[in-house]
Amino acid sequence: MTAITIWGRRSSFNVQKVMWLVGELALAHRHVDAGGRFGGLDDAAFLAMNPHCRVPVLRDGTTVVWESHAILRYLAAQHGGERLWPDDAAQRARADQWMDWSQTALQPAFLGGVFWGYYRTPAAERNWGAIHASLERCSGYFRLLDRMLAERAFLAGDDFGLADIPAGTTLYRYFELDIERPSVPHVEAWYERLKARPAYRRHVMIPFGDLHGRLDD
Known part of the structure; x- marks a missing residue:
């Protein structure tokens, strides 16, 4: 029997973060498809775990x-x-700040503004003003990442760590979309380093063509 169970659909951006780390840690686990076309989020058993009715849940x-x-x-x-949870609080804070920045800045601009606003919204319903504004914010954020990564191989230092997961999960979709992107060679080199990791290829580089033009989960 395995102790760890993860609920969520594999095409979910937030589920991919969790599955990537589970893969990096080589943890025995059970995955349960939930949310979107799989449903189950309003089942009593699921609500007992997460009253917010969202995935992922572990x-x-x-x-x-x-x-x-x-x-x-x-x-x-x-x-x-x-390696991933150092005793030193200052080291943990270096990862925390990038995780929180990704969640409060990069993810809303890219996932909410570009991926949902452009890719997942049917063409006739797109708000191009909002899409272009989100693209501009994304360009600024990726230029910032590029400056940081000019000095180190990964976001919090020379080794892969927790800091890389939230922002790194955006890269597959960002570079696969037919959108304008700034020149960010250091981000591209970081992306290549992440693509060399088996857990990233397995859990993040998942084709998402079935989500095109779909506003449902």
Whole structure:
């Protein structure tokens, strides 16, 4: 029997973050498709775990965690050891700041503004003013990442860590979309380093063509 169970559809951006870390840690786990066309989020058993009716949700023994970044931190603390969850608070804060920045700045601009506004919205319903504004914000954010990555191989230093997961999960969709992008060679080099990781290829580089023009989950 495996202790860890993760609920969520594999095409979900937030689920991909969690599955990527599970893959990096080589954790035995069970995955349950939930949300979108799989449904199940309003079932009593699911609501007992997450009253917000959203994925991902993780259960590890008797522990239940929802919200993707809370799950990432839990997995790193419980299973990641010093490499992903160092004892030094300052080192952990370096990862935390990039995780929070990704969630509050990059993800709303790209996932909400570009991916949903452009790719997932039917052409006749697109708000091009909002899309172009989101693209401009994304360009600024990726230029910022490019400046940071000019000095190091990964976001928080020379080694892969928790900081790379939230922002790194955006890269596959960002570089696959037919959109204008600024020149960001250091981000592209970081992307190549992430693509060399088996867990990234398996859990993040998932074709998303079935989501085109679909506003349902």
